Amino acid sequence: MEASSRIVNVEYALLGQELEIAEKVHVEISDGIISHVGKGWDVKGETYPNSLLMPGLVNSHVHTFDAIAPEFGWNLTLKEAVGDPHSEKYRVLVSMSLSELKKSTLNFLEKSLKLGVFTVVDFKEMDLKGATISREVKDQSPINYIPLGRLDGEVTRERLELLKKFVDGYGVSSVSVGVEKLSLIRDVFRDRITAIHVSETLRHNLLSDLEVALSTLEPEILVHGTHLTEEEIILVAEKGMKLVVCPRSNLWFSAGIPNIPMMIKRGVRLLLGTDNAGVTDPDLWKEMEVALLLSRLRDPGSDFSREILKSVTVNPELGVYPIQEGNRITGLILGPVPRFETSINKYMALIKEPGKIIKVLGLPRT
Numbered sequence: 001m002e003a004s005s006r007i008v009n010v011e012y013a014l015l016g017q018e019l020e021i022a023e024k025v026h027v028e029i030s031d032g033i034i035s036h037v038g039k040g041w042d043v044k045g046e047t048y049p050n051s052l053l054m055p056g057l058v059n060s061h062v063h064t065f066d067a068i069a070p071e072f073g074w075n076l077t078l079k080e081a082v083g084d085p086h087s088e089k090y091r092v093l094v095s096m097s098l099s100e101l102k103k104s105t106l107n108f109l110e111k112s113l114k115l116g117v118f119t120v121v122d123f124k125e126m127d128l129k130g131a132t133i134s135r136e137v138k139d140q141s142p143i144n145y146i147p148l149g150r151l152d153g154e155v156t157r158e159r160l161e162l163l164k165k166f167v168d169g170y171g172v173s174s175v176s177v178g179v180e181k182l183s184l185i186r187d188v189f190r191d192r193i194t195a196i197h198v199s200e201t202l203r204h205n206l207l208s209d210l211e212v213a214l215s216t217l218e219p220e221i222l223v224h225g226t227h228l229t230e231e232e233i234i235l236v237a238e239k240g241m242k243l244v245v246c247p248r249s250n251l252w253f254s255a256g257i258p259n260i261p262m263m264i265k266r267g268v269r270l271l272l273g274t275d276n277a278g279v280t281d282p283d284l285w286k287e288m289e290v291a292l293l294l295s296r297l298r299d300p301g302s303d304f305s306r307e308i309l310k311s312v313t314v315n316p317e318l319g320v321y322p323i324q325e326g327n328r329i330t331g332l333i334l335g336p337v338p339r340f341e342t343s344i345n346k347y348m349a350l351i352k353e354p355g356k357i358i359k360v361l362g363l364p365r366t
Contacts, residue, residue, distance in 0.1 A: 005030045007045030008361070010333060012340070013037075013053040016324045017314050019306060021346055027053065029329050032362050037325055048358060051335035052350070055313040056118030056320045056363070057284045061195070061223050061244040061273025064105040064122050065130065068096050072278050078201065078253040082276060084125075084173045085152050089278070093126055098133055101126075104277075105137045109145060112282045116332045116357050118364050119144040119319040120282075121195070121221075121273070123171035127152040128159070131166035144319040144364035148195055155181045160188040169193030172219070174204065175212040182216035195221035195244075201255050202227045214239070223273065225263070226256040233259070237267040242316065247290045249275035260291055260308075261299035270311040284312050288351045305347035319364030329362035 006029050013025040015037065026045050028036040041047060066072070066082075066089060073081030073088035082089045093101070105122070112120055124130040124147045134147030148171030149163045155177070163170075169192040170185050186194065196219045199205035205227040213219060214235075221242045228236070236243055245258040263270050272287050274280050280287075288308050295304045314322045321327040334355040343349035 007042045008053070008333070008359075009041035009045040009047040010051045010053040011049060011335075012051070012337070013323055014055070014309070014313075015322070017310075017322050019054070019309055019314065019322075019347075025053065027323070027329075029361070032328055034323065034325050034327050034329050037323070048333050048335055050337065050341070051333050051358065052337045052340060052355070053323060053331050053333050053361075054350075055323060056330050056332050056360070057116045057312045058119040058121075058271070058316040058318050058320050059112060059117050059274055059282065059284055059312070060121050060221070060242070060271035060316050060318065061246060061275055062108070062120055062122050062282070063125070063276045063278075064108045064120070065093055065101055065125055066276045066278030067108050068092065068101060068104040068278070070278050074279070078255055081253070090125070098129065101130075102133050102136055105133070106140060108277055108282055109137070109141050109143055113143050113360075114357070115283055115285065116334075116354075117143065117282065117284055118330055119146065119316070121146045121148065121193075121318065123195070124149050124167065125152060128163060128166070131163050135166040142363075146193065146318065148193060155184065157184060157188060160185065164188060164192065167192075169195065169220075172196035172213075172217060174198075175207070175209045175216075179212060179216045182213070186217050193221065194219040195223055197223045198225055199227040199232070200224035200250070205229070210235070221271075224250070224255075224258070226250050226258045228259070230262060230266070233262055233266050233268060237263075237269075240269065242269045242271050244271040244273045245291065246273045246275035246280075246287075247294050248280045248287055251290070252276075252279045257294050257298065259298055260295040261302055261304060264295075264304050264307045269315055270307065271316050272308070272311045285351065285354055288312060292348065292351055303345065303348065305345065305351055308351065309347055328364075330364050331361040332357055333359035333361065
């Protein structure tokens with residue numbers, strides 16, 4: 001148990017919604033709430049030299065069941081590997097026991113915590129069976145676990161209401177489920193999180209899947225958006241929707257490269273996810289670096305490193321809070337951070353070489 005009141009001294013801190021860099025900072029924490037952030041070190045505090053305090057990480061889109069069979073379908077197309085419901089992924093999943101799938105998910109979450117991830121949003125397949133596993137996982141999860149269920153079979157109001165008892169929201173594979181079902185999902189899950197894959201491939205985009213999703217499901221979270229046009233990106237920004245990009249997964253499946261610079265410039269609330277756990281590991285630091293590299297490929301000489309860091313910390317608003325007075329403490333202390341200390345671009349340096357986690361301060365409440 002952490003003490004009800006404490007003072008922490010750190011060399012650097014990323015403060016507030018904009019992750020402003022501050023040096024020689026002390027943070028007072030009372031009953032899990034940041035009561036004061038001050039300059040200089042307090043003699044009564046616990047001191048972490050050559051360290052950095054920052055918000056914990058949020059992995060905003062994963063499929064954890066996939067981790068049961070790493071590199072499955074490596075030589076298949078996206079549809080053949082993970083398409084619903086006739087794909088290599090589903091063939092593998094139905095061959096596994098519920099206990100194996102549960103263990104695989106918990107292993108993913110434990111690995112995530114070691115990497116500084118405090119919240120994971122999980123698209124859970126396998127209908128009501130997957131939902132019941134996710135409820136058991138949530139009860140045992142070491143971090144803030146947000147399962148989004150899915151009905152692979154018949155979609156009725158009665159089955160949706162039953163699914164809702166086990167999950168925190170609904171994760172839609174694509175608009176191909178049909179407009180009537182999307183509208184029904186919206187009605188039943190109106191008070192929960194709804195998320196949907198959109199424009200992961202060019203084919204999906206040419207079917208106007210964003211327009212269909214917005215007019216029927218009215219989701220809180222969009223996933224991928226790899227092939228969204230500039231006009232569609234502007235629309236997403238105007239609606240204030242969260243958009244999760246998963247660049248490593250897009251590269252693996254040869255789906256394309258998300259236009260991260262345009263998304264950021266147009267004001268999209270950008271998030272990051274590691275996506276399919278069978279082909280990408282839960283390391284959000286790797287995801288950030290790939291996102292940074294691809295942003296510079298799209299926009300040579302650019303620097304979107306701070307925005308990319310925000311996409312996994314303060315943007316999601318899913319259990320992790322900015323480091324500022326009045327907020328619940330959900331922070332990481334990293335150290336030592338020699339690259340960060342000496343770099344002329346500290347945000348870039350942090351993404352490339354974060355250092356080891358030496359302290360976790362206040363995990364989100366599940």
